[in-house]
Amino acid sequence: MNMHSLILRTAGNFLLPLLLLFSVFLLLRGHDEPGGGFIAGLVAAGAIVLYVFSMDIASARRLLRVDPRDLLGAGMVIAVLSGAPAAFLGQPYFTAQWWEFGLPGGGELKLSTVLIFDIGVYLVVVGAVLTIILNLAEAED
Amino acid sequence: MLYAILSTFVLAALAPWVHRLTGRYSGWVLALLPAALFLYFASFLPAINAGEVVILVTPWMPGLDIQLSFLVDGLSLLFALLISGIGFFIVSYAGRYLEKSRDLGRFYVLILSFMGSMLGLVLADNLVAMFVFWELTSVTSYLLIGYNHEDLKARKAALQGLIVTVGGGLALLAGIVMLAIAGGSYELSEILNSGDAVREHALYLPLLILILLGAFTKSAQVPFHFWLPNAMAAPTPVSAYLHSATMVKAGIYLLARLNPSLGGTEVWFTVLALFGAVTMFVGVFLSFRSTGIKSVLAYSTVMALGMLTMLIGIGTETALLAAMAFLLAHSLYKGALFLVAGILDHEAGAKDFLQTGGLRAALPVTSAFAILAALSMAGVLPLFGFVAKELMLESVLGAPGLVPLLALLAIASAILGVGVAAIVGIRPWFGPRVETPKTPHEAPPALVAGPVVLASLGLVFGLGPGLAEGGILAAAAQAVNGGVPVDAYLALWHGLNWPLAISVLALVAGLFLYSRWERVRELLAWVDTASRYGPERGYDKMMDGIIGFSDWQTRVLQNGYLRFYIMFIIVATALMVGVTAQIFGVSVGPLAIADLRVYEMAIVAIMALSALFAVLTRSRLGAVAALGSFGFTVALIFVLFSALDVGITQILVETLTVILLVLVLFRLPGFLGLSPWWVKLRDATIALAAGGMVTLLILSTHSAREFDSIAQELIEWSVPEGYGRNVVNVILVDFRTLDTLGEIFVLALAAVGVYAMIRFRAEDRR
Structure with missing residues (x-):
């Protein structure tokens, strides 16, 4: 699936890193501002799909390095495991755990199992969308 | 205790690696766990024999009041010791017996999981936990019977065993729930103290029938006995362990366990004594006319299970002690004999008694201990089998009723039992040498260890019955x-x-x-014809019926046309909404149309036009684009009502949907107007009805407020409880994590489904 469009190809090359970065941004800020794992995952998947349209599937797969199905599995595992710390602390599974760190320069870093769960969601969404789209696109060849 | 049971499952998970690391010694290495467990359970002996009952509690699902509690008394300890003790010999035996099988690693996984489930079953104090373990034993049994999964017969036998025992398990589940209602608790230790309340409860009879169904199917009582001989398709160590010494006795365990709260009534005595006695006779009768080594042993196991059921039914103190003694005696001699059957197969290639004879010289050690075990089976002085049998006969003669019938069946079974023991103890070893498929030679230590120890214990306990009684049996009977x-x-x-x-x-x-064995078998040839009309035929008929029915409904409901699937889904949804609306009534409040802004009306107009266009257009691409424009306007509405997250998601999903549709679009055949007028009319009716229902639903949810909205509370909690200002995200990943987990699981499953569909189609075509 190659559109052979110079404009699309050039734009795709620039847009991909930007979109991926944006998706991570959305993922991280999701707890306080619009965003979150689901939206960020869709954006990232969209970025890769754009790359598929501007280049071709084989180079998209090379870019990914891993099979999207592995992302799917890894995401599920991460999401399920994010509930485990609570269990070790004797709380019901999936009780959120928060750790706050002061950063040099007055900032504050909030880490949590919730974020880990959201990363799992992110990976599952990316994996699911890409598994479907890449295979559908390949099947036509 | 919890860790003791968990350890078997942990080791089961690690077993394939242990097997790879230790190679041919894997059997001995893995057998260390059952040995350790045996010692652990043995450490409870002094306390239990002093009359104590140990209850260990671990909270499991505190919200549902389900605890992982364990009850250690004489009965459960006797079973736990048998399971771990015999388990030791089985695992070490299997390491050698299945040495050449490439699935040995998998076998360890299954047999150790089974051991853990069985231990859980007999030690659980909570009925729900017990039931879970009960079902786990059925599942592991299924996998073990079907161990030779390339063999159609093995797979069929496995499925049969599973369906019979799990079918009984379903009845048992219902029975357990009723028992908990009648007894006022899910804890066995409490139910056992409220026997009178249970016996006088209105649910007593139904719950008794259901629980007996569970116990009878598991313990292969007539008419459910047919699955057990078929289960002999499993490798011999499995037959020895699951289908003789432990799992099939789970039903007996249940009966014995519930005897204090269910027993002592007329129904209990009549049903158990009758079914038990008939099973006992049918089992030994079928055993005597079989020639396959394992089927003779399997049917004689049916007999033993019948005898145990009968003894528990008789329920006098002598009978209860006899049941416990016979349970131990049977596990010892039958375990030994099954392992000998495996040796005959492994070392001489013999699977049938007619293939054997005069093997005493070739297998001196095996034959000596096989004969010892057979003597115990026959009930010959001074073996433990004799002690147990004497007590059994004494209990039958002292039964509270039906004495002539029970005594007749017991005497007939005793006679045939001796005959069966003679087949096992004389036929393969004495007489003229019969050519076996393989040149016979003595078995290695790993194979002989089990028969030697188990058969010797039969002699030790026979010479010193006080040892067994004071050791555990008195405490078991007391329980x-x-x-x-x-x-x-x-x-x-x-x-x-x-x-x-x-x-x-x-x-x-x-x-x-x-001495007239051959002649008797000829005389009994009619049984073969008759057995074709036995309960197994009923089972086959039922299975054929079920398969036929599912065939038919699959053809009708899942005919492969996407449009029918969609139609069924939409019609069903519309009907459900419609019927519910009919029953509960729907009120649609006044609509504040005057409040609509101009731009809102414009958006709605765009939506309506897109939908109309999507329906009427003759171009697929046009339809996709129209649907896309519809989706984007919906997103716009979300944004207008400040649901920013939902709006963004909608836009992204819309984008990807359009891409997806474009990818599949050109695979579809051209747009043809082939449908006759009535199909169009039908589809239009369905579409209008479904659309109408959804509209009604939305309008009514808007006006009907049965409960206060929780939205305000969620918004208030968001920052203090969830540390986040984005309420939508806080709900998704914190307040309702489990829902989100379910959703991403569905998403992952859908992706895998699509992947499989595309890939396998591509492979099929190649």
Whole structure:
């Protein structure tokens, strides 16, 4: 699936890193501002799909390095495991755990199992969308 | 205790690696766990024999009041010791027996998981936990019977065993729930103390029937006995362990366990004694006319299970002690004999008694201990089998009713039992040498260890019955008797009495029957024809019926046309909404149309036009684009009502949907107007009805408020409880994590489904 469009190809090359970065941004800020794992995952998947349209599937797969199905599995595992710390602390599974760190320069870093769960969601969404789209696109060849 | 049971599952998960690391010694290495567990359980012995009952509690699902509690008394300890003790020999035996099987690693996984499930079953105090373990034993049994999964017969037998036992398990589940209602608790330790309340409860009869269904199917009582001989398709260590020494006794365990709260009634006695006695006779009868080594042993196991059921049904103190003694005796001799059957197969290639004869010289050690075990089976002085059998006969003669019938069946079974023992103990070893498929030679230590120890224990306990009684059996019988010590004792010599006379008669008559074995088998040839109309035929008919029915409904409901699937889904949804609306009534409040802004009306107009266009256009691409424009306007509405997250998601999903549709679009055939007018009319009706229902639903949810909205609370909690200002995200990943987990699981499953569909189609075409 190659559109052979110079404009699309050039734009795709620039847009991909930007979109991926944006998706991570959305993922991280999701707890306080619009965003979150689901939206960020869709954006990232969209970025890769754009790359598929501007280049071709084989180079998209090379870019990914891993099979999207592995992302799917890894995401599920991460999401399920994010509930485990609570269990070790004797709380019901999936009780959120928060750790706050002061950063040099007055900032504050909030880490949590919730974020880990959201990363799992992110990976599952990316994996699911890409598994479907890449295979559908390949099947036509 | 929890860790003891968990350890088996942990080791089961690691077993394939242990097997790879230790190679041919894997059997011995893995057998260390059952050995350690045996010692652990043995450490409870002093306390239990002092009359204590140990209850260990771990909270499991505190919200549902389900605890992982364990009950250690004489009965559960006797079973736990048998399971771990025999388990030791089975695992070490299997390491050698299945040495050449490439699935040995998988076998360890299954057999250790089974061991853990069985231990959980007999030690659980909570009924729900017990039931979970009960079902786990059925599942592991299924996998173990089907171990030779390339063999159609093995797979069929596995499925049969599973369906019969799990079918009974379903009945048992219902029975357990009723028992908990009647007994006022899910904890066995409490139910056992409220026996009168249970017996006088209105649910007593239904719950008894359901629980008996569970116990009878598991323990292969007539008419559910047919699955057990078929289960012999499993490798021999499995037959020895699951289908003789442990799992099939789970039903017996349940009956014995519940005896204090369910037993002592007329129904209990009649049903158990009758079914047990008939099973006992049918089992030994079928055993005597079989020639396959394992089927002879399997049917004689059916007999033993029947006898145990009968003894628990009789329920006198002598009978309860007899049941416990016979349980131990049977596990010892039958475990040993099954392992010998495996040796005959492994070392001589013999699977049928007719293929064997005169093997004493070739297998000196095996034959000696096989004969010892067979003597115990026949109930010959001074073996433990004799002690147990004397007590059994004494209990039958002292039964509270039906004495003539029970005694007749018991004497007949005793005679045939001796005959069966003779087949096992004489046929392969004495007489003229019969050519076996393989040149026979003595088995290695790993294979002989089990028969040697188990058969010897039969002799030790026979010579010193007090050892077994004081060791565990008295405590076990006490537990079955509801915590009251039983007024009976085990002895090798009870003096000259009726049981002894019957024993002697049985010995003589049994040996006579054995000497005419071939002739008797010929006379019994009609059984083959008759058995074609037995309960197994009923099972086959039922399975055919079920398969036929699912075939038919699959053809009708899943005919492969996407448009029918969609139609069914939409019609069903519309009907459900419609019927519910009919029943509960729908009120649509006044609509504040005057409040609509101009731009809102414009958006709605765009939506309506897109939908209309999507329906009417003759171009697929046009339809996709129209649907896309519809989706984007919906997103716009979300944004207008400040649901920013939902709006963004909608836009992204819309984008990807359009891409997806474009990818599949050109695969579809051209747009043809082939449908006749009535199909169009039907589809239009369905579409309008479904659309109307959804509109009604939305309008009514808007106006009907049965409960206060929780939205405000969620918004208030968001920052203090969830540390986040984005309420939508906080709900998704914190407040309702489990829902989100379910959703991403569905998403992952859908992706895998699509992947499989595309890939396998591509492979099919190649």
